[in-house]
Amino acid sequence: MKIRQWNMTKHPACFITGDSGDGKTWLCTQMAEEAMQAGATVILADPVKGWDIGEPRLRRLKQAGATIIGMDEYNRLVNTLDDVLAANILVEPAPPLILMVDDFASLLWVRQHPEGTPTDMLNRIERLIRRFEAILRDAQQSDIIKLVFSGQRIEKSMLPATWKEVWEAGAHLLSMQINGTYEVFSGEFDMFGNIIYPELVRNLIEQANRPDAATMRMVTAHIREELEAQRTMLADRRRMGIGDNAMQVGAITALERLNAWCAQQYDTTNPYMDSPATRKETTRP
CATH class of the missing domain: 1.20.5 (Single alpha-helices involved in coiled-coils or other helix-helix interfaces)
Structure with missing residues (x-):
């Protein structure tokens, strides 16, 4: 199955990144709708901040069969994953199961900077990360389970060391708002292990060559x-x-x-100015 630029057969996991307001959540919901139309079971989770996509779209996703996990529902997310995975075993052939975790960078940020965070929340986050790791191991051996992690400027250094293989085998998408519309760029690794976005780079070069x-x-x-x-x-x-x-x-x-x-x-504005190809500093959510 292929959803947008994500080939799920080739990449068991997909990482979506971008800045605030660049359409990461929009892309998640669009992919979720396409996946459900193709017969997949979809779990949409944002246990850190909750969903901010508007009630009409949430209602439409629920009516289509998506399971929505909201803010602070860490335990419910783990339990729901276990329930859905158990139910899928009873179905032959089992439908694809896609777990989409939005605002994942915030979850990683809390994990890396625990100061001031209640211990029980940190424990729930660690439990959730371990559960994700177990599912990711299954996903690498299965055509059924797939995962999407969306967040502001997700980087390899933010992930647990055990996720190295998942990061390198995953699909990488960059969402950007360009002149009022959302554009999505596919990433690939360069010879140094950094993610580059060839189409975005071409656009930047074309923009730079325009007369002043x-x-x-x-x-x-x-x-x-x-x-x-x-x-x-x-x-x-x-x-x-x-x-x-x-x-x-x-x-x-x-x-x-x-x-x-x-x-x-004559339009001298550069819509690609604040992009991974031009950015020199990284700020955290």
């Missing part, structure tokens, strides 16, 4: 002056009853197209 604003204003002004001069000469010929000059008409058409192209290039 001052140059574009100067070029556009010259084009429009010449275009106006050619149109004036053509209008004068027509008033005098002289037929159109084919070369002049062709020049006007070419100038109009060039002017339109310049207008497309």
Whole structure:
């Protein structure tokens, strides 16, 4: 099964990252709806902060059969996982089970920085992490169980050491909000073990090669002056009853197209500025 850019047959786990407001939760819910339409059982969990996708979408997901785990429901998440896994064993063939954990980076952050966190919560988080590890081991040997972990700037260093193989075998998606719409980029490992996003890099290079604003204003002004001069000469010929000059008409058409192209290039904002390819510092949730 393939959902969006995630090939579940090839990658037992999927890590979705991005900044706040970049559509990570939106992508999770879109993938969940597609998975359920394909017959999968879906558990959507955000035990740290709870779901903030709006009641209509939550209701639609529940009606479609998704199990929703909300804020502080650590024990319920573990119990639900056990119940669903046990129920799946009784079904032949067993439907795919997809566990999606949103805001996973916050859970890891609390685990790494326990200061001020109640002991019982830390114990629940550790229990949950161990349960995830057990399921991940099963997922690597099974075509049935798949996992999605979504969070703000998830990094390998934040994960337990035992997750190294899962991280390297997983799919990596970056969600970004570009000019008011969400875009998703697929990641791959470079020779140093870092995740890169080739399509995003290509977009950055293309953006960097665009002319600067001052140059574009100067070029556009010259084009429009010449275009106006050619149109004036053509209008004068027509008033005098002289037929159109084919070369002049062709020049006007070419100038109009060039002017339109310049207008497309004139947007000097870089929608990809704050991306993994340009970011120099990492902040935590």
